[in-house]
Amino acid sequence: MIEVDGLTKKFGSFYALRDLTMTIDGGTVFGYVGANGAGKSTTFSIIATLLQPTAGEVKVDGISVTEKPHEVRRRIGYMPDFFGVYDQLKADEYLDFYGASYGLDRIERRAAIPKLLELVNLEQKRYEYVDDLSRGMKQRLCLARALIHDPDILILDEPASGLDPRARVEMREILGHLRTMGKTILISSHILPELAELCDTIGVIDSGELKAFGSVRAIQEKLQSEKLITVRVKGDIRQAITFFEQDPSISRMDADSGKGTVTFLYRGAEEEQIALLKKALTAGLPVLSFAEEETDLEDVYMAITERSDSA
Amino acid sequence: MKEMLANPVLVKEIKLRFRNAKSFVGILFYLLAMGIFVLGFIYLETSLGGNGFFRPDDSLLLFMMISFIQLGFILFITPGLTAGAISTEREKQTLNMLLTTSQTSFQIIFGKLTASVVFLLLLIVAGLPIYSLVFLYGGVSPGQVLGIMLFNFLTLFAFGSIGVMYSVLTRKTIVSMISTYGTMFFFAGVTAFFLLLSVQFNTLSAQGTGPLSPISYFWGSINPVIVLTSLLEPRMGQDFYEMTGIDFPLWISYTVFYLLLSAASVSLAVRRLRVNMHKYK
Known part of the structure; x- marks a missing residue:
């Protein structure tokens, strides 16, 4: 020891x-x-x-x-x-x-x-x-x-x-x-x-x-309040971009029109995440998938050091 | 004693030194230089001198010249061999691994110093056959040769200790080399100058009456060239005693001084090799 x-x-x-x-x-x-x-x-x-x-x-x-x-x-x-x-x-x-x-x-x-x-x-x-x-x-x-x-x-x-x-x-x-x-x-x-x-x-x-x-798992859970979420929609993604841009809990959005995906960092609890998906479906977004990306140690490290840099 | 000689650093250093062609080339050139000088001297005395023979007086002169040359070699080679003992390990990035082993700092320093001293001893021993040529013509006793050998050993051990100490204290081998050569130059050269100055000062202040002059004696007693001269030519030693007013054998003062200097150097090297983990408390 x-x-x-x-x-x-x-x-x-x-x-x-x-x-x-x-x-x-x-x-x-x-x-x-x-x-x-x-x-x-x-x-x-x-x-x-x-x-x-x-x-x-x-x-x-x-x-x-x-x-x-x-x-x-x-x-x-x-x-x-x-x-x-x-x-x-x-x-x-x-x-x-x-x-x-x-x-x-x-x-x-x-x-x-x-x-x-x-x-x-x-x-x-x-x-x-x-x-x-x-x-x-x-x-x-x-x-x-x-x-x-x-x-x-x-x-x-x-x-x-x-x-x-x-x-x-x-x-x-x-x-x-x-x-x-x-x-x-x-x-x-x-x-x-x-x-x-x-x-x-x-x-x-x-x-x-x-x-x-x-x-590794404990640190991920403790320190990562922001989750990386990828949403895949059918057809034109502009509607999806406009929708998610309005949410204050979302940052760093990235869109890929070829794949029909919108990726963003989401700050919120799991219940709020479910509510966001429901809201998107109610708004008529043709959602094919709504998935939380796996984060590895590198993401954890980047998140921790970015946080200390900005502090 | 057996444990000291079974020192891993000593064994490794000797192994590495004798796998290196430079060591053998060094011995070769040393013996060549000595051989050319001795044979050249004998040739000049017997053939060109017109005598056709070699007198015991010539033999003594040859012995003295060889002794001075050998002292010069020792003073020149010792810093080169020892001043990189630890700093080279540091530069080659092997020191930290050595310091995390169970070996004590004394074992490491002892191994490094002994390996260098052993090599220099080999150099001296290898030169013995050339030295012994003087016996062929008489004029020199084996006791005298043994005395000079012991003097050489003490000198190389002292300057070797100083070299190892500097290699611990300085980070770069080049700085350690310069410091060791500087120290050697001080003891072998500057002290002679100080001796002259102090004698002059003494003479002037006492108007030539020749009072006791311990400072002059001190500078003379730590100068290897002056002490070697007193060993080779006792009459010169006697002159020195009369000049300083202190009738005490120079070689004893020299031995005590350099033993103390060696002990202090080794002690400092041992204490400074590793960080003192207690110090901040």
């Missing part, structure tokens, strides 16, 4: 993090969403004992990162957003070095390395120089490195950044497998949809402030 309480980090007068509070349960996958510079890497760096907080506290399995950083390091596997490799080491030597650095003896390292290489689909590359591996392979090798001491908690900062679609899918499969192993995984990404299916909870951070925290 990771408890973050009032975490604040200042660089000079700039607040990188401001009073961040959240609790991530053990064995769950936490997705951390935010634009570049929002504060994701700063949060992860503090949890990984690489950065000193200005105020607040972080506890990993009840152990304070500020009081016992050495204890915390044993419990976490950290994969930074940008990382380099020792170009003249082979893949197994690379893992062996980090295994030794985590205090594993030779027997433990010899047992762990083939398993990890198999987990990240790199068993064929065991004796190849790390520098000769592709970007995706290096990312996977770095993930194996973070797992070498079998930590309970994995902190993965943008693990899929810069990867092609295939490599991204492979990374997602590996993370899915780690999830079944009961690891607590903290993962950040700005490619939002890839987190949705993987995460139990998400946190949305913007300008150093946690804007939302909870399950």
Whole structure:
């Protein structure tokens, strides 16, 4: 379990993090969403004992990162957003070095390395120089490195950044497998949809402030008072446009005469939504369909950050 | 001790260093330079000098010249090898991963410093056969050679520690290099200038009566070239004692000073390698 309480980090007068509070349960996958510079890497760096907080506290399995950083390091596997490799080491030597650095003896390292290489689909590359591996392979090798001491908690900062679609899918499969192993995984990404299916909870951070925290569904319900609705009508859509334009709860209307659709954002409760449909039918609109569009994590994120921008 | 030598950073650094052709080329050029100098000197003395033989006095002169050249190499190479120890990891973006392992800051610094020192020791040991040529002609005792070796080791360890310290304190390797070379230049060059100044000042103020001059002694005792000279030519050491009025072996002061400097540098590097998570409390 990771408890973050009032975490604040200042660089000079700039607040990188401001009073961040959240609790991530053990064995769950936490997705951390935010634009570049929002504060994701700063949060992860503090949890990984690489950065000193200005105020607040972080506890990993009840152990304070500020009081016992050495204890915390044993419990976490950290994969930074940008990382380099020792170009003249082979893949197994690379893992062996980090295994030794985590205090594993030779027997433990010899047992762990083939398993990890198999987990990240790199068993064929065991004796190849790390520098000769592709970007995706290096990312996977770095993930194996973070797992070498079998930590309970994995902190993965943008693990899929810069990867092609295939490599991204492979990374997602590996993370899915780690999830079944009961690891607590903290993962950040700005490619939002890839987190949705993987995460139990998400946190949305913007300008150093946690804007939302909870399950994807809960956040959608809590924060999205505006729904995206598409209405398809038969024939000329001008009548439909005129009708919906008059409703004050409707904004951002978009019409497609070819498809015969009118799409708009609707602010109102479900009962009001039903009343709107009834009103449209009573007004004689030839409605073929009236449907609420599915929203994904990206829509949620955009809604949250737009709201904070306008505030 | 076994645990210290089984240090993962040390093992990795040695492995990487000896997979790099530059290390072998470096040793090759070092030995070539030393070899050309020694053989050239012997050739000049025996053939062109007109004697047709090599006297023990010449052998001592050769030994002194080799020692100065080797000290020059050490002062020149050590900053280059150590000043990038940590900053290179930072620039290659491998440092954060290293810092999140269970290794203590001391283990990391010890591994980095020892790997560089070991390589420099290899350089010195590889040059021993050339050094030993002076034994062929007499004039130099093995004890003298051993003494110079220990002096060289202390010097490279001290400047290596300073290099590693700068590589922790500065973000860029180039800044660390400049700082380390600057420090080396201060100790090897500027201190000699300060010595001259203090001697002049002392002479003028005391009107040549030669009173006690601890400042002059201090500048001389931390200058590697002056201390090496006193080791190679004890008479010059005696002159120095008479000049400063302090009859205390320069090499002891030098050893104490550089051991303290090394300890301070390593200590600072260890403390500053990782952020102090307690500090804000």
